[in-house]
Amino acid sequence: MDLLKFIQTVVLALLQGVTELFPISSLGHTVIIPGLVGWGDLNASKNFLPVIVALHLGTSIALIIYFWRDWLQVIKTLGNTVVTRKINRGTEEWVSWLIIAGTIPTGILGILLKHRIEALFTSPLIVSAFLFLNGSVLFLGEALRRRSEANLKNLAPAERESHFRSLKTLSIKEALLVGLAQSLALIPGFSRSGTTIVAGLGVRLTHEDAARFSFLLGTPIILAAAVLEVPTLFHQNEFPAWLIIFGMALSGVAAYLSTVFLTKYFEKGRLDPFAYYCWIAGIIAIVLFLTVRA
Template identity: 45%
Template sequence: MSVLLLLLLSILQGVTELFPVSSLGHTLLVPALFGVQLDHHAPALLPFLVALHLGTAIALLWYFRIRWIAIAQGFFGSLRGRPSDDGHLAWALLVGTIPAGLVGLWLEKPLERLFHDLRIVAFALLVNGIVLWLGGRRGDDEASERAPQRLTLVQAALVGLAQIGALIPGFSRSGLTMIAGARVGLTRKAAAEFSFLLGTPIILAAGMLELPKLMHDHAQLATAALGGVLTGIAAYLSVRFLMGYFEGSGRLASFGIYCIVAGALCLGWFALHPLAA
């Protein structure tokens, strides 16, 4: 893998994993638009892309390190019969993580086949944009009228269910969970924080599960390690920006417009250049 392509894929992963625009969709589509042919059938491609998630997970753990320490303390405190808000949040994150984790393991092979047709990925990106635009506009309007509230375990499970849609390349995990968080009563900033906290175990687990597939190829492993570092830097800068963006007047629906335009342009490009898909 060339250094330039490594830089491109790693930075794309770090930025788009947290921005609600689908990291895997962009990682598959952008190289094709620039005439870079990725071998979608190569057995090491998907493990490499997923291994980049480790960089994102480490960046999220570092950015929210104080929050995670409090969550861990609250979790162990709840096991000893000392309930707290942090302990409740720990259980909410655990409950929210289960649905996507189980479905991802169950449908791993069928979902991998979707990566091989970029027209499906582009269409999913367009639909993701429509969902973000509709859900984001409604959520933004309602968020201003609601105060943040502590999620019940049922509400946390509903937000977790939204992650399942992101198993399809082109759909955004962070976007879907932010919309779901707004629908159950969180403000934009609280929904973004819960989305990033909820995504950390999934992102970390995905990277850890795929990493052994690269162990037999030391060159590929070294490339993945370098890519992970670059991804982590991009992810850290992204989460800093997004938390400030949603704390202010930032609107999730704006990302929906981008995804609609990008998905439509990609579909048009592949219609004119079918071999690129």
């Protein structure tokens, strides 16, 4: 067994599983960390992206397990709509259609921009800069939410949250806008969950529903990307199949635990701590990469 490949797989799996749900960019970390620890040849490998996408598959399976009731509802909704030809707004059935609509922008842009985006995976310095910008997006989104809460400043945080919208009240247009924000995370360094949560706050969702919608929107995209990329792993011998499967399982467990934590966190928590982290991590990584190159 190649010990280095085992260590790389474990590190990448844990990074993917944890940072996919935390709004700090999983792709960004899986590009930056190998560059910082001297695994630059891993980033340049043609098998790097397929391995990362395979680890994403573990994450998507964990999300399906955690939100199995929501995905069962999506299936039921599609069946009911075919039979009744009706869509009832303001219900869980309506949420299912919001999820479907929200995945469309990223799906289309992901296909159109695939090859251009893949080139960024070999540039940890650029990705570090995007990670810093991701922190700014999170901070700005939370600042705008606080402005919306200005008239509710005398209320407790939990009471303020109750004055904002639930997911069921979104329109299809608003779901498409949140989905369009998700497409920004096709660029390594920008967080998929972060951009969609910010967009959800922008349409006045509660923090809890913005996070839930973010996690639900990400699942089909992650799953679709895995279906497209994973077959290429069968044509390489750099990472053995058992190691990839092990990495997927490890990534899935980490993602499940992260989802449990974040779902609870966003009942009261905010995005600011993650913004500070992205700023600090981004600056440190930029300085280190520039120093090494110098």
